[in-house]
Amino acid sequence: xxxxxxxxxxxxxxxxxxxxxxxxxxxxxxxxxxxxxxxxxxxxxxxxxxxxxxxxxxxxxxxxxxxxxxxxxxxxxxxxxxxxxxxxxxxxxxxxxxxxxxxxxxxxxxxxxxxxxxxxxxxxxxxxxxxxxxxxxxxxxxxxxxxxxxxxxxxxxxxxxxxxxxxxxxxxxxxxxxxxxxxxxxxxxxxxxxxxxxxxxxxxxxxxxxxxxxxxxxxxxxxxxxxxxxxxxxxxxxxxxxxxxxxxxxxxxxxxxxxxxxxxxxxxxxxxxxxxxxxxxxxxxxxxxxxxxxxxxxxxxxxxxxxxxxxxxxxx
Amino acid sequence: xxxxxxxxxxxxxxxxxxxxxxxxxxxxxxxxxxxxxxxxxxxxxxxxxxxxxxxxxxxxxxxxxxxxxxxxxxxxxxxxxxxxxxxxxxxxxxxxxxxxxxxxxxxxxxxxxxxxxxxxxxxxxxxxxxxxxxxxxxxxxxxxxxxxxxxxxxxxxxxxxxxxxxxxxxxxxxxxxxxxxxxxxxxxxxxxxxxxxxxxxxxxxxxxxxxxxxxxxxxxxxxxxxxxxxxxxxxxxxxxxxxxxxxxxxxxxxxxxxxxxxxxxxxxxxxxxxxxxxxxxxxxxxxxxxxxxxxxxxxxxxxxxxxxxxxxxxxxxxxxxxxxxxxxxxxxxxxxxxxxxxxxxxxxxxxxxxxxxxxxxxxxxxxxxxxxxxxxxxxxxxxxxxxxxxxxxxxxxxxxxxxxxxxxxxxxxxxxxxxxxxxxxxxxxxxxxxxxxxxxxxxxxxxxxxxx
Numbered sequence: 001x002x003x004x005x006x007x008x009x010x011x012x013x014x015x016x017x018x019x020x021x022x023x024x025x026x027x028x029x030x031x032x033x034x035x036x037x038x039x040x041x042x043x044x045x046x047x048x049x050x051x052x053x054x055x056x057x058x059x060x061x062x063x064x065x066x067x068x069x070x071x072x073x074x075x076x077x078x079x080x081x082x083x084x085x086x087x088x089x090x091x092x093x094x095x096x097x098x099x100x101x102x103x104x105x106x107x108x109x110x111x112x113x114x115x116x117x118x119x120x121x122x123x124x125x126x127x128x129x130x131x132x133x134x135x136x137x138x139x140x141x142x143x144x145x146x147x148x149x150x151x152x153x154x155x156x157x158x159x160x161x162x163x164x165x166x167x168x169x170x171x172x173x174x175x176x177x178x179x180x181x182x183x184x185x186x187x188x189x190x191x192x193x194x195x196x197x198x199x200x201x202x203x204x205x206x207x208x209x210x211x212x213x214x215x216x217x218x219x220x221x222x223x224x225x226x227x228x229x230x231x232x233x234x235x236x237x238x239x240x241x242x243x244x245x246x247x248x249x250x251x252x253x254x255x256x257x258x259x260x261x262x263x264x265x266x267x268x269x270x271x272x273x274x275x276x277x278x279x280x281x282x283x284x285x286x287x288x289x290x291x292x293x294x295x296x297x298x299x300x301x302x303x304x305x306x307x308x309x310x311x312x313x314x315x316x
Numbered sequence: 317x318x319x320x321x322x323x324x325x326x327x328x329x330x331x332x333x334x335x336x337x338x339x340x341x342x343x344x345x346x347x348x349x350x351x352x353x354x355x356x357x358x359x360x361x362x363x364x365x366x367x368x369x370x371x372x373x374x375x376x377x378x379x380x381x382x383x384x385x386x387x388x389x390x391x392x393x394x395x396x397x398x399x400x401x402x403x404x405x406x407x408x409x410x411x412x413x414x415x416x417x418x419x420x421x422x423x424x425x426x427x428x429x430x431x432x433x434x435x436x437x438x439x440x441x442x443x444x445x446x447x448x449x450x451x452x453x454x455x456x457x458x459x460x461x462x463x464x465x466x467x468x469x470x471x472x473x474x475x476x477x478x479x480x481x482x483x484x485x486x487x488x489x490x491x492x493x494x495x496x497x498x499x500x501x502x503x504x505x506x507x508x509x510x511x512x513x514x515x516x517x518x519x520x521x522x523x524x525x526x527x528x529x530x531x532x533x534x535x536x537x538x539x540x541x542x543x544x545x546x547x548x549x550x551x552x553x554x555x556x557x558x559x560x561x562x563x564x565x566x567x568x569x570x571x572x573x574x575x576x577x578x579x580x581x582x583x584x585x586x587x588x589x590x591x592x593x594x595x596x597x598x599x600x601x602x603x604x605x606x607x608x609x610x611x612x613x614x615x616x617x618x619x620x621x622x623x624x625x626x627x628x629x630x631x632x633x634x635x636x637x638x639x640x641x642x643x644x645x646x647x648x649x650x651x652x653x654x655x656x657x658x659x660x661x662x663x664x665x666x667x668x669x670x671x672x673x674x675x676x677x678x679x680x681x682x683x684x685x686x687x688x689x690x691x692x693x694x695x696x697x698x699x700x701x702x703x704x705x706x707x708x709x710x711x712x713x714x715x716x717x718x719x720x721x722x723x724x725x726x727x728x729x730x731x732x733x734x735x736x737x738x739x740x741x742x743x744x745x746x747x748x749x750x751x752x753x754x755x756x757x758x759x760x761x762x763x764x765x766x767x768x
Contacts, residue, residue, distance in 0.1 A: 067325030074433045078328045088427020092346030105339040
């Protein structure tokens with residue numbers, strides 16, 4: 001794998017009218033990496049992906065992709081492929097015709113076996129000769145991925161590639177992307193699903209209101225999660241509540257109303273070490289711990305914390 | 317999987333226009349709607365001409381409609397009338413009006429831009445593909461109308477709109493030229509379709525822009541507008557083929573129609589190109605801008621019509637609506653002479669030529685209180701002629717319905733032996749009376765050409 005960065009951006013700013021879509025965004029993606037782009041709606045992910053694909057140019061800042069500085073609109077480095085918003089396909093054509101016509105458009109002479117292989121890789125081999133009109137969202141996503149892979153890209157940019165995919169489809173897509181990265185290509189993908197990113201990405205960049213609020217390895221993002229909410233079910237709920245209230249470093253959170261038949265549970269907010277202390281005291285008091293786990297996974301909690309979304313989600 | 321290596325940095329080249337064109341054609345051909353339209357173009361004219369030409373009631377309102385049962389060529393010319401009024405603008409709506417909007421509807425603009433890397437080449441590829449598809453549909457219509465008519469009725473001679481007989485070979489040539497003559501206005505409406513499709517996206521108005529423009533222009537055409545304005549509208553070019561059926565051919569309107577159509581094509585295509593290449597494709601919510609379209613799309617076309625009117629008026633000296641008594645009398649007497657000769661032949665009477673008849677016509681519009689000019693169904697004409705060796709003059713009366721576009725229908729009002737009955741008794745049986753009802757054509761630009 002080359003040490004050269006696939007993407008090197010400094011102070012990227014993009015403004016649409018009165019809206020600052022991106023502001024002073026720095027981004028470094030080494031070649032061969034799967035890099036996640038995450039953020040709430042309106043964070044600027046699609047705008048950034050559009051810049052990387054050359055669909056628009058930044059109003060300020062510098063962008064270098066595969067060693068080529070960003071130029072005019074649509075003038076990007078050779079080897080960049082992908083899609084934003086949703087993959088494009090033509091409903092009147094079959095999956096195979098979509099790919100062969102696209103390959104022909106790009107001047108790529110591909111044997112039918114190559115197209116078949118590509119369709120098999122994304123799990124569309126059996127419906128290769130069906131018109132796309134009848135395809136589900138997930139199947140169109142897979143076809144879009146196959147179309148993006150046609151040119152053997154060195155930088156693949158995908159917007160929500162797992163959108164609409166069932167677990168099997170998701171696994172297939174993950175495998176394709178992992179294989180691609182193993183071959184030295186770079187993948188940048190956006191997703192709202194933190195678990196998808198955690199399973200795939202070496203590093204993630206978290207955007208909020210057009211700014212980068214985190215960029216680095218996934219493990220480091222988990223550490224950014226800070227306090228988490230934990231759901232606690234014990235053999236003695238009253239005693240557990242009393243002990244939790246005594247722990248000044250912990251906060252009792254008013255969770256959702258419990259349905260009849262649910263085990264009585266507490267939701268406590270605190271750092272991991274403080275939860276450990278609580279558990280030790282509960283056990284010491286003779287209360288059995290029947291269930292304990294974060295209400296929101298750490299990555300998602302980090303997302304919520306860093307983007308400020310958790311302030312709106314939870315009430316004490 | 318083999319490891320990829322980082323090549324030398326280089327930029328992606330835009331896709332060649334030839335490949336873009338092929339891609340657009342693949343997409344067009346894959347549309348079931350277009351396939352259905354092509355099938356309809358191949359079958360409908362043939363079926364129509366075959367069925368209608370066997371009916372007792374013929375579409376006499378259309379030029380040559382009343383002759384559909386006499387010659388197969390008439391069917392094609394009748395179809396051509398319908399083409400210019402709405403069918404060809406509708407076809408251009410289906411193809412050109414949708415070719416850009418389809419990408420908006422499917423949400424595939426970014427996909428296409430990433431693949432092609434040049435909005436300019438996308439524009440020209442789509443434009444050429446739309447042009448190809450439109451011409452194929454037009455050729456299918458022409459072929460179907462001719463085949464249907466000739467196979468069902470036969471390739472018999474027909475009178476031109478000045479009454480002179482056109483042989484089957486001359487008709488074949490005339491009809492080929494007539495269909496070719498509607499190509500330029502079809503291109504003009506295609507360009508309007510491109511403009512609507514580019515500017516208004518998924519909006520139904522964008523899709524139907526050629527039809528909407530055609531309907532508006534049709535409405536204008538029905539009015540007794542100045543002849544220079546009439547000639548400056550591309551819809552009029554759909555009618556100018558009628559001048560090919562006269563002897564000599566009335567070519568002024570034809571050439572003006574071609575020039576006007578090409579000017580509309582160039583301007584509308586340029587406007588579409590400018591709007592398209594300036595579009596912000598990052599805005600996926602784009603769905604056209606009707607008010608801006610009125611300013612940057614329609615206003616220049618209106619300005620072109622105004623300028624064209626001035627140029628045509630200056631170049632031809634044409635004033636008024638072009639329907640004048642003297643020209644109408646000349647056209648009627650010419651048609652009558654030719655058709656009288658034809659009637660004489662059918663009746664087996666001694667041969668007479670048009671020149672020997674010295675036919676003249678005297679026309680009056682609506683009585684003494686109405687000016688003898690302009691279109692209307694209240695024209696009454698008396699045709700007078702003399703036969704060689706005869707001292708008495710013959711007279712025949714006609715009621716004329718003169719349309720603003722110069723076409724007139726002459727309805728014989730007697731005497732019965734000449735033009736009062738729809739059939740004549742020939743040595744071989746009853747035959748259609750060519751002098752009973754016939755279509756003619758006033759050359760609206762004739763005065764400007766100094767023919768009067």
